[in-house]
Amino acid sequence: MTSLIELDGISHSYGGPTVLEHVHLTIDEGSFLGVIGPSGSGKTTLLRLVLGNLRPTEGVVRRRDNLRIAYVPQVETVNWNFPITVSEVVLMAAAAKWYRPRATESERKRVAELLEQLGLGGFEHRHIRELSGGQQQRVFLARALHRDPELLVLDEPTSGVDVRTRHEVVHLLTDLHRNGTSVVLSTHDINGLAAHLPMIACVNRELIAVGTPAEVLTSSVLERTYGAPMEVLEHGGMLLVTDSPMGIE
Amino acid sequence: MTLFEPFQFEFFRNGFMVATLAGAICGLVGVYVVLRSMSYIGHGLSHSIFGGAAASAVLGVNFYLGAGMWGLLSALMIGRVARRGKIGADAAIGVITTASFALGLALSNVFGQAKRSIEAVLFGSILGVTTLEVIAVACVGVLAIVIISAFYRKLLFATFDPEVADVTGVNVGRMEALLMLMLAVTILFTMKIVGVLLISALLVTPAVIARMVTNSFARMLVIAPLVGAACGAVGMVISYHADISSGASIILLAAFVFIVVYTVTGARGRGNAGGMIH
Numbered sequence: 001m002t003s004l005i006e007l008d009g010i011s012h013s014y015g016g017p018t019v020l021e022h023v024h025l026t027i028d029e030g031s032f033l034g035v036i037g038p039s040g041s042g043k044t045t046l047l048r049l050v051l052g053n054l055r056p057t058e059g060v061v062r063r064r065d066n067l068r069i070a071y072v073p074q075v076e077t078v079n080w081n082f083p084i085t086v087s088e089v090v091l092m093a094a095a096a097k098w099y100r101p102r103a104t105e106s107e108r109k110r111v112a113e114l115l116e117q118l119g120l121g122g123f124e125h126r127h128i129r130e131l132s133g134g135q136q137q138r139v140f141l142a143r144a145l146h147r148d149p150e151l152l153v154l155d156e157p158t159s160g161v162d163v164r165t166r167h168e169v170v171h172l173l174t175d176l177h178r179n180g181t182s183v184v185l186s187t188h189d190i191n192g193l194a195a196h197l198p199m200i201a202c203v204n205r206e207l208i209a210v211g212t213p214a215e216v217l218t219s220s221v222l223e224r225t226y227g228a229p230m231e232v233l234e235h236g237g238m239l240l241v242t243d244s245p246m247g248i249e
Numbered sequence: 250m251t252l253f254e255p256f257q258f259e260f261f262r263n264g265f266m267v268a269t270l271a272g273a274i275c276g277l278v279g280v281y282v283v284l285r286s287m288s289y290i291g292h293g294l295s296h297s298i299f300g301g302a303a304a305s306a307v308l309g310v311n312f313y314l315g316a317g318m319w320g321l322l323s324a325l326m327i328g329r330v331a332r333r334g335k336i337g338a339d340a341a342i343g344v345i346t347t348a349s350f351a352l353g354l355a356l357s358n359v360f361g362q363a364k365r366s367i368e369a370v371l372f373g374s375i376l377g378v379t380t381l382e383v384i385a386v387a388c389v390g391v392l393a394i395v396i397i398s399a400f401y402r403k404l405l406f407a408t409f410d411p412e413v414a415d416v417t418g419v420n421v422g423r424m425e426a427l428l429m430l431m432l433a434v435t436i437l438f439t440m441k442i443v444g445v446l447l448i449s450a451l452l453v454t455p456a457v458i459a460r461m462v463t464n465s466f467a468r469m470l471v472i473a474p475l476v477g478a479a480c481g482a483v484g485m486v487i488s489y490h491a492d493i494s495s496g497a498s499i500i501l502l503a504a505f506v507f508i509v510v511y512t513v514t515g516a517r518g519r520g521n522a523g524g525m526i527h
Contacts (some may be wrong), residue, residue: 051416071416082409083466092406095419127464180352
């Protein structure tokens with residue numbers, strides 16, 4: 001299996017305490033990896049190192065040559081008051097290549113096809129604020145897919161969305177993975193998202209464990225990751241993680 | 250006295266053309282300034298350029314060269330300090346530009362002979378606007394249009410979502426430097442009419458008015474310069490007839506238009522402008 005990205009002993013700090021320490025992680029072609037950990041554990045920093053937005057203060061990040069990466073940020077970080085339509089957001093994906101201010105006919109066609117594929121046909125001229133949470137998430141996914149990425153990186157793709165939207169996002173990502181796109185995402189949602197992925201990485205300032213849900217979703221690993229006791233139950237062949245607050249009967 | 254009486258004077262015709270062009274250019278560049286929530290930078294940069302203007306006057310260096318280099322350097326320093334993330338952009342602007350303004354004041358106190366030109370820089374003046382300066386401002390306008398057209402998508406992406414733009418291959422640092430350059434040059438060549446103390450209002454107000462009436466970025470880039478140009482042109486005529494300074498007249502007119510649009514567009518306009526007005 002070809003390795004797309006290799007993090008070799010990387011550490012990072014933003015000038016203060018170290019946010020990530022001595023992380024070794026390989027993202028292979030065909031990966032579908034979920035990164036879990038508590039708030040402030042370094043999940044987003046890890047994604048930014050994978051993307052190349054940040055340089056590690058220690059260690060090396062190796063990327064396969066000419067690797068096409070696309071990134072879907074947390075929708076909560078988007079400025080929804082920005083005067084921009086759905087098609088303008090998707091067209092941004094071609095910004096690095098084009099100097100032409102107006103989109104060509106073939107570019108418009110490509111955007112329409114992508115939006116149609118993601119169930120957003122006819123929404124081209126809508127302002128992004130006028131869409132539902134699930135539709136907004138799909139617009140940013142469409143922008144990422146416009147690059148035809150080999151590796152798709154998503155930061156908290158199901159954060160702040162309802163159950164139906166979460167299901168839509170999980171199905172979409174599963175389909176993309178099935179069609180050959182490697183996927184790395186961070187999430188707080190262990191039961192709704194991470195437990196359904198083939199591989200999980202647990203992070204809390206260091207890489208605590210990497211493996212299949214059965215290997216990683218254990219009480220001891222989760223307690224080390226979250227610093228609190230957690231129980232893992234099995235229900236209908238699925239693992240369910242519950243927290244078990246001490247002192248509460 | 251007729252409405253068109255002042256047009257018989259060359260100084261007024263030159264001032265009128267510069268004010269109209271200045272309004273249009275500030276409106277155009279201001280779209281990026283307000284959408285990046287950097288309204289304060291126009292204010293700060295103009296103050297910084299004041300320091301450069303004072304130093305140029307004292308040293309006998311050409312105003313545009315001295316103040317321009319000073320302003321550009323300040324803009325790049327602000328961008329660099331803010332990008333490092335240790336202190337926010339607003340704090341960087343506060344420290345760098347006020348220090349420059351203070352230097353300008355100190356120089357004007359020590360070298361009294363520069364006082365007159367410094368006052369003109371502070372409050373704006375239509376007297377002594379030469380045909381060459383009209384041509385220079387027109388060139389700045391053409392430059393701004395060429396840069397915005399050539400880098401339209403990159404500037405839009407870097408303004409809307411710099412982190413993803415960076416991953417997608419847009420050189421965000423270069424786009425920011427380009428915006429800062431455009432901003433510094435715009436302030437430098439237009440502040441003679443509006444004045445250091447009021448130029449930021451001409452950068453911000455037309456763009457906010459445009460945002461209140463449209464949800465489209467492309468239309469904002471058309472409406473804001475039109476509003477700015479109209480305020481510049483009409484403001485100049487009012488300035489002559491009411492015998493008030495050109496900067497004050499232009500900005501008061503822009504503020505009046507803002508109040509009218511704010512009232513007429515109601516909740517929809519205020520919703521569009523979102524985080525820009527509260």
